[in-house]
Structure formats: C-alpha cells, structure tokens
Amino acid sequence: MSDEIQREQKNGILQYLLDMRDQGVVKHIGASSHTPSVIQEILDTDLIDMLMFSVNPAYDYNHGDYAYGGVDERADVYKRCEKLGVGISVMKPFSGGQLLSDKTSPFGKALTQYQCIKYALDKPGILTVLPGAQSVAEIDALLEYYEKSEEELDYSIIGSFAPPEASGKCVYCNHCEPCPAGIDIGAVNKFYDLARIGDDMAREHYLTLEKNASDCVSCGHCNSRCPFSVDQMSRMQEIRSFF
Ligand code: SF4
Numbered sequence: 001m002s003d004e005i006q007r008e009q010k011n012g013i014l015q016y017l018l019d020m021r022d023q024g025v026v027k028h029i030g031a032s033s034h035t036p037s038v039i040q041e042i043l044d045t046d047l048i049d050m051l052m053f054s055v056n057p058a059y060d061y062n063h064g065d066y067a068y069g070g071v072d073e074r075a076d077v078y079k080r081c082e083k084l085g086v087g088i089s090v091m092k093p094f095s096g097g098q099l100l101s102d103k104t105s106p107f108g109k110a111l112t113q114y115q116c117i118k119y120a121l122d123k124p125g126i127l128t129v130l131p132g133a134q135s136v137a138e139i140d141a142l143l144e145y146y147e148k149s150e151e152e153l154d155y156s157i158i159g160s161f162a163p164p165e166a167s168g169k170c171v172y173c174n175h176c177e178p179c180p181a182g183i184d185i186g187a188v189n190k191f192y193d194l195a196r197i198g199d200d201m202a203r204e205h206y207l208t209l210e211k212n213a214s215d216c217v218s219c220g221h222c223n224s225r226c227p228f229s230v231d232q233m234s235r236m237q238e239i240r241s242f243f
C-alpha cells in the first residue's frame with residue numbers, strides 16, 4: 001500500500017471521513033493525486049466518488065519534468081474511473097500555463113486553452129475541467145470555450161509530437177471526421193475501449209448509437225486523416241466483431 005494511503009489511515013483522517021459519511025454529514029468522498037499507481041490503489045478501496053487528477057497532453061505523453069505515469073498507465077485511470085462511476089475533475093489542464101506558449105511548451109508549440117480543455121473532456125471519466133483563474137476577465141475568456149468552432153477546438157496537432165508508444169492509439173479526437181457513413185468515430189472507439197474492460201454501461205451506449213462500426217464501408221478516409229497513425233479502418237472491423 002502506498003505511503004499516502006497508509007498515512008491517511010494512521011493519522012485517522014480516513015476513519016474520521018468514514019464516520020462522517022455514516023452520520024450523513026459527508027455525502028461523498030473524493031481524492032486527489034498526480035500519480036496513477038496511487039490512484040489505482042485508492043480505487044481498489046472502493047471509497048471514492050470523485051477524483052481530482054492532473055490531465056493535459058504533456059503529462060499524458062510524458063513531456064516535461066512533471067508527468068507521472070506512462071501513456072497506458074494514465075489511460076487506464078481514465079477508463080477505470082469511467083467504469084466505476086468515479087467522476088474526474090481535471091486540475092492543471094494547461095500544465096501550469098506551460099502549454100500555452102511556444103517558448104514554454106515541452107512540445108515547442110503552443111496549444112490554446114480551449115484545445116487543452118477539449119482534450120481533457122474527450123477522455124473517459126472526465127466530467128469537468130477546472131483551470132485556475134485570477135480575475136473575472138480570465139473566467140470570461142475561459143467560458144468562450146462554448147463559442148469555439150470544432151476547428152478551434154481540434155487538438156490533433158499533438159499527434160505530431162506524441163511519443164512512439166502513443167502511435168496507433170485512438171484518443172477519440174474525431175479529427176478523422178467526417179465519416180461518409182455518419183459514424184461518430186471517437187465515440188465508437190471510446191465505448192469499445194471501455195466495454196473491453198467490462199464497462200456494461202459503455203456497451204449499452206455503443207448499442208444505442210445511431211451508427212456504429214457495422215455501418216463502416218471501409219473507405220479509408222479516417223486512416224488518411226488520423227494524426228495518431230491509427231488504422232481505424234481495421235479497428236472498425238475489430239469493433240464490429242467485438243459487439
Ligand atoms: S482515429 Fe485518429 S483522428 Fe480518429 S478519433 Fe481516433 S485518434 Fe482521432
């Protein structure tokens with residue numbers, strides 16, 4: 001068991017929270033961590049309803065000196081939270097502002113705050129993104145997210161600086177759209193990944209989609225557009241067989 005969990009057990013905080021929950025004072029328990037292995041241990045306890053986790057492309061792709069966990073380790077956290085119904089609230093969506101400037105971004109190329117928010121919201125399990133703001137003007141600027149076009153929110157540029165281990169893995173960004181068969185490619189892939197780890201709700205969501213992998217006509221358009229080198233055409237066949 002990790003030092004963090006042992007500490008909370010030893011100092012009595014965990015028991016105190018559980019007592020408060022039994023008395024109805026505390027309605028839900030949440031946890032916050034930057035480390036996937038610690039989060040997995042916390043999820044094992046089945047105690048939490050929400051998680052604060054630092055999510056942005058730099059951390060997910062191990063760029064910079066502040067990223068914990070590999071690409072797959074971090075993706076497993078998102079998927080497991082979605083499956084367990086633990087909502088993730090995102091902290092550090094801009095990596096402390098680093099990602100917003102060419103000079104400071106570990107990728108050498110700036111993203112907008114809107115691309116970063118969309119990136120986080122597309123991940124399974126993520127319910128909300130909480131960037132830090134120091135003024136009403138900054139909050140107003142963040143809320144412009146809702147007025148941005150799909151092109152302005154498209155973060156597929158990160159495919160050009162993602163590490164080799166991220167290649168071929170769908171991040172549900174939908175940059176490969178439009179699909180002539182009308183398939184929501186990101187959603188189909190997300191529900192597939194979740195259903196594969198036993199998420200029954202995701203299976204249901206997949207089955208209620210208006211169009212799914214069975215509608216794929218193997219035109220190859222998605223393959224030619226994907227910045228993450230995903231062989232989506234083959235994946236659609238795999239998904240069709242799975243369901
Ligand atoms: S196949 Fe590629 S472009 Fe399409 S949703 Fe997946 S990662 Fe994005």
Ligand code: SF4
Nearest residue numbers: 179216217219220222
């Ligand atoms: S290969 Fe299938 S999923 Fe991809 S764009 Fe064509 S029809 Fe859509």
